[in-house]
Amino acid sequence: MTAAVAATGQQSDTPVFTHQKKGRWLDHWEPDNTEFWESGGKLTARKNLIFSVFAENLGFSIWVIWGTVVTSMGLAGFDFLAGLGKGNPTAVSNALLLTSTPTLVGAALRIPYTFAIPKFGGRAFTAFSAAMLLIPTLGLAYFVNHPGTPMWVFMILAALAGFGGGNFSSSMANISFFFPEGKKGAALGINAAGGNLGVAQTQLVLPLLITLGTHIMAKDAAGYRFGITLSVLVWVPFILIAIFGALRYMDSIGTAKADGKSYKLALTNKHTWVMSFLYIGTFGSFIGFSFAFPTLIKANFPDLAKIGWITTLGNLAFLGALVGSFSRPFGGWISDKVGGAKMTIYVFGGMAIACVLIMAGLKAKSFPLYLIAFLLLFVLSGIGNGSTYRMIPSIFNAEAKKYAAEHGLDLVDAAASAKRQAGAAIGVIGAIGASGGYLLQQALRLSNINFHSMNPAFWAYAGAFLVMAAVTWFCYLRSSFAVARVPSLAYANV
Known part of the structure; x- marks a missing residue:
C-alpha cells in the first residue's frame, strides 16, 4: 500500500498483481507499492533479473572474445598476427587494434541502447540484442577457416562484437524499471556483476577450448583454426537459449518512459x-x-x-x-x-x-x-x-x-x-x-x-x-x- 493509504487505513485501489511465468506486456507496474510488490511483483522482477543477467553475461563474453582469439590467430595461419608470441611490433599493433575496436563500438552503443528499452520493451530488445551476438560469432567461425581472409574483414567482425558491450546499458536500464527504490541498488549490482564476470569467464574458457581443439586435430595451423572455431561456436547454443528465454519469459513494462x-x-x-x-x-x-x-x-x-x-x-x-x-x-x-x-x-x-x-x-x-x-x-x-x-x-x-x-x-x-x-x-x-x-x-x-x-x-x-x-x-x-x-x-x- 502507498503511504497515504496506510495512514488512512483504506483499501488500495491498485489491483493485486498476478505473477505469470510466461512473458507479457505489463500495462501497470508499481513496485514501490508494498501490496503490489508482495502479491507477485517481486517474483516477476526476479524472473526478469535472472534472464537479464544471463543475456548480459553473454554480451560481455562476446564483447571480449577478441582479446583471447587474437593470441592464437597467428598460429592459425594469419600473417598479420604472425610473431605475436615473439613480440613482433606489427603483430602486437594489429592485435591491439582488433581488441580495441569492440571497446569503442560497445561504448558508443551504450547511450542509444539505454533509450531502446522504453521504445521497444525489455523483452523484445533483450531478445534482439542477444540475437545480434550471433553475427560476430558465426562470422568469426566462418572466416577463421579461410586463412587468406584480409584483416579488414576481421576488423568488421570485431566491431560487430561491440554490440555485446551495448547490452550492459539496455540490461541495466530495463532492470531499473522492475525494482522499487529500496531494492534497486542490489538488483543493479547483481546485474552488473553478472555481466562483468563474462569477461573472466571468456578468458578462462576460450584458451581451454582452443587447446582442446588443437589436441583433437593437430598442433598446426589447421588445428588452431579448429580450436578457435570450437571456442567461438560454443557460445551459439547459449545465445539461442537467451533469445528464447527473453521472448518466452521476460516482460515489458508499458509505462516505462525515457x-x-x-x-x-x-x-x-x-x-x-x-x-x-x-x-x-x-x-x-x-x-x-x-x-x-x-x-x-x-x-x-x-x-x-x-x-x-x-x-x-x-x-x-x-x-x-x-x-x-x-x-x-x-x-x-x-x-x-x-x-x-x-x-x-x-x-x-x-x-x-x-x-x-x-x-x-x-x-x-x-x-x-x-x-x-x-x-x-x-x-x-x-x-x-x-x-x-x-x-x-x-x-x-x-x-x-x-x-x-x-x-x-x-x-x-x-x-x-x-x-x-x-x-x-x-x-x-x-x-x-x-x-x-x-x-x-x-x-x-x-x-x-x-x-x-x-x-x-x-x-x-x-x-x-x-x-x-x-x-x-x-x-x-x-x-x-x-x-x-x-x-x-x-x-x-x-
Missing part, C-alpha cells in the same frame, strides 16, 4: 563531465586492460609457451577480470564508510604505483611480479568503479540541497530531481568511461609502434592516474563538499 529532460540537464552539469573523466581511469582501465591483457602477456613473456598448463589457462589472463569484477562491490561498500571521493583518490594513487611495478616486472623479465602488479591494478580499478559510482548520487544530491536552500525550494522535490539527473548522468558517464578502454589500448599500440616498448604508455598511465587523483581532490575534497564552487542548475520541475 527521461529525456533529465538527460539534457545532466549533459549541462559540469559534474557529469568531471566524473566521466574519472570513470575513464577506473572502468576504462578495467575494460581496456581486460581486452589487452592476453596480448600483453603473450607478447612480453613468450617463454610461457613452454609451460603447457599456463598456456592452456590463457597465461592466467582471466585472473585480472575475475579479481576486478569481485572487487567492485567492495569499492561501493567501503566508500559508504570512508567516502567515495577519498576512496577514489587512494585508488588512483595505488593504480599509479601498480603501473610502476608493471614496468619493474618488464625490466626484470619477471612474470610473477608482472602478474601480481597487474592483478593489483585490476583490483584497484574494480574498487574505483564502485567508489566513483558511489560518488555520483552524492554529488547530485548535495548540489540539489544547496540549490534548494538558496532558492527556497522544497527539499524533497529537489532530491527527487537530483536522483533522476544522477541516473541520467550515470548513462553518459558509463559510455564515456567505456571509451577509455579504447584510448588505453591505442596508447599501448602507439607506444609499441613508435618506441618499440610499452614503458612510455605505462608512464603516461601513471601520470594520468595522478592527475585524476588531483582532480578528485580539487573538485570534491578541498572543503567538506566542493559543489559550492559549481554554478547551480535548474533542479525544479525536472
